[in-house]
Amino acid sequence: MNSILLLQLTLILCSLLLTIGVIIYLKQQMELIILPIQHVGQKLVHPLLEKPSPIPVNDLLQTNNKQQLLIFTDTSCPHCIPSLEQFLETKKQRKLDVSFSILLKNGQKEDQELYRDNKTNMRIIPVDEQMIDAFQIEEFPYYIMVEDEIISYAAPFPDGLYSRISAK
Template sequence: MNSIFLIQLALMICSLLLTAGIIIYLKQQMQLIILPIEHVGQKLAHPLLEQPSPIHMNDLLQTNRTQQLLIFTDTACPHCIPSLEQFLETKKQRKLNVSLSILLKNGQKKDQELYRDNETNLRIIPVDEQLINAFQIQEFPFYIMVEDNDTISYAAPFPDGLYSRLAAN
């Protein structure tokens, strides 16, 4: 009877030690993954946010529009088209007034006719790696709002924060 009790006690102590060891290991692994507490809830801002645009919009787009939304995409990006379609649908539903230009990495002349219509006021412009690097684009799609004074007021890989900034028609 005593031996059974001692075996049970030894098994409980072993499982407690094993559980404590697993918790310590997972805690160490989580510290490698999770940002320190001072960064929780913060996003790293794009380096050009609230800075002058590296390219003058008149030179890039040959237009004098006051506000331009640049949507950087890549022909190799599988989720760029769905993201763009969702943005265009939201723009249409909310009747948002914004001039759009798609800056298409690896684009061809034939790509300029994609999404061309009178409602969206949208242009597709093939761009090279040099322009992508000038705007410091690291992922696609990427949305950049350039104001009339050529200052970048919005820069993110998703348009969610734009909706409250855009005026309705």
Template sequence: MTSILLLQLTLIVCSLLLTIGIMIYLKHEMDLIILPVHHVGQKLVHPLLEKPSPIQMNDLLQNNHKQQLLIFTDTACPHCIPSLEQFLETKKQRELDIPFSILLKNGKEEDQELYRDNQTNMRIISVDEQMTNIFQIEEFPYYIMVEEDETISYAAPFPDGLYSRLFEK
């Protein structure tokens, strides 16, 4: 009877040690496979975020709005028009009062008509590669919010994070 009990205890201890060993091994393997959380799905923060705008907004836009959302697009970008349409629909649904301008890279007169609609008074400004380089834009579309004091408070290739910031104010 004692030998059976001792055998059962030995088997239980061996199973526990084997389970712990397997868990440690799997954890080590997962650490090798999966990047740390601060790398997963994240890009580096835009270098101009929370810094002064590289150019005066009055020089670029010829207006004196408090805030200004700059939407950088490119005529060769297949995602720009759908992204802009989604932005306009969200702006309308949430009744956001935010002045914005579309900075159309390599835009020509006929390209600007792609972005026009009858309900929104969109300001479309043709810009060259030099302007996109000044704002360090590497992908399109790209949304940059410039505050009244001309600091950049938001910079991302999508406007989703911008909506929550606008509601906080």
């Protein structure tokens, strides 16, 4: 009888130690995936937000629009095309009036066809590492709104942008 009780206590202790080990391991893995605790609740802001564009956008795009959306993408980015498709669908549904261009890192002429459709007249501009560095882009896709040569929006997703764009 004592040996059965001792065996049960040993099994409970082993299960408890294994559970604690799994919890510690998962906690370490989660720290690699999500922001550290000190960043929770803090707004991470792009360093150029509310500052002048590092490159005159009207010169770059050869346009005189006061409001211009730059969508930085990379040919090797698996999220860029779905993000752009979602943006185009939302733009169409909400009838948003915004001039935008796609700045394609490592882009070649044949890569432009990935983004081309007959309904949307969008500018696709191949850019190099210098342009990416000038705008301090560290991830793709990245949406930057420039209004009167001042960066008014900068984020890896366009969700906060929709309220800033007027409808047609």
